[in-house]
Amino acid sequence: MGADFYYTIEVILNGLMAGVLYALVALGFVLIFKASGIFNYAQGVMALFAALTLVGIMEGQVPFSHLINAVFGTQIHDFGWHVPALLAIILTMVVMVGFAWLVQKYIFRHLVGQEPIILFMATIGLAYFLEGVGDLMWGSDIKTLDVGLPQGASLWIEENTAFLGGDDFYGFFIDQLDVVAAIVAAILVAVLVIFSQYTKQGRAMRAVADDHQAALSVGISLNFIWVLVWSLAGFVALVAGIMWGAKSGVQFSLSLIALKALPVLMLGGFTSIPGAIVGGLIIGVGEKLFEYSVGPMIGGATENWFAYVLALLFLVFRPQGLFGEKIIERV
Secondary structure (H helix, E strand, O other), X not given: OXXXXXXXXXXXXXXXXXXXXXXXXXXXXXXXXXXXXXXXXXXXXXXXXXXXXXXXXXXXXXXXXXXXHHXXXXXXXXXXXXXXXXXXXXXXXXXXXXXXXXXXXXXXXXXOOOOHHHHHHHHXXXXXHHHHHHHHHHOOOOEOOOOOOOOOEOHHHHHHHOOOOHHHOOOOOOEHHHHXXXXXXXXXXXXXXXXXXHOHHHHHHHHHHHOHHXXXXXXXXXXXXXXXXXXXXXXXXXXXXXXXXXXXXXXXXHHHHHHHXXXXXXXXXXXXXXXXXXXXXXHHHHHHHHHHHOHHHHOOOHHHOHHHHHHHHHHHHOOOOOOOOOOOOOO
């Protein structure tokens, strides 16, 4: 096998790793859509907010310090301590659960039975509100997130694969963080599938998604289920925020990763947890291979639009996605 073959394999492997990160964000969309029928536009901003909160807690930053200083003329910025990564992650999860409770109590509790477009518009407002609160709480500067995850290329993989393609091949370039993200995502998906299929709360989530009023009539608490599902989505957002923040820094453009999750959902289906993973892998591998093979001939930068073109084709020929439930309307 020549060096070109192994470089293609390297591109595929890196595409799989990127696809896992896309799938992590898509998982949050799927969880909320399965349980409530709501397309949560705010999922990407939730990942951003979770990452900002995690960095702020780890660095001992005073929340709303910029606002406090502007109003009272003070010069406070931090508490003077640093919080260990594990404890900071736990505290951030507490914040995300509190956020889920507030969302349920003050927004979606009053929208039970409303049209899906109204619920969708509510999540758009929530996204912009949360982004603004995150800016006020922690500032808009780019932050470095270090929770102890390995960074950079794996020298072990590179050294032990250099012999494959002869003198023109230097080994597979695989990012260690991407490997960790793939393992974490696999574990997360397995746990979520088991929870959704084999627990009482998981079955209640599916019942609520089918019919809010029918679920209420058999004694299922919408308040509890929606707080639960938004908490789970918050946990997924936290994991995605950690992975993306550690990879590219915690910045407000992080919220735009939600846009790349949309083609993933279109491919995998809005109601399928495994579909989110498969869709993410297809998008990740597809865009990397397309950029590697076709990009140089048309000027490059194909990763910005390839996923959306692929999603458009799926919308035309299979709108429910690979794993989504086929919609049957009787007329």
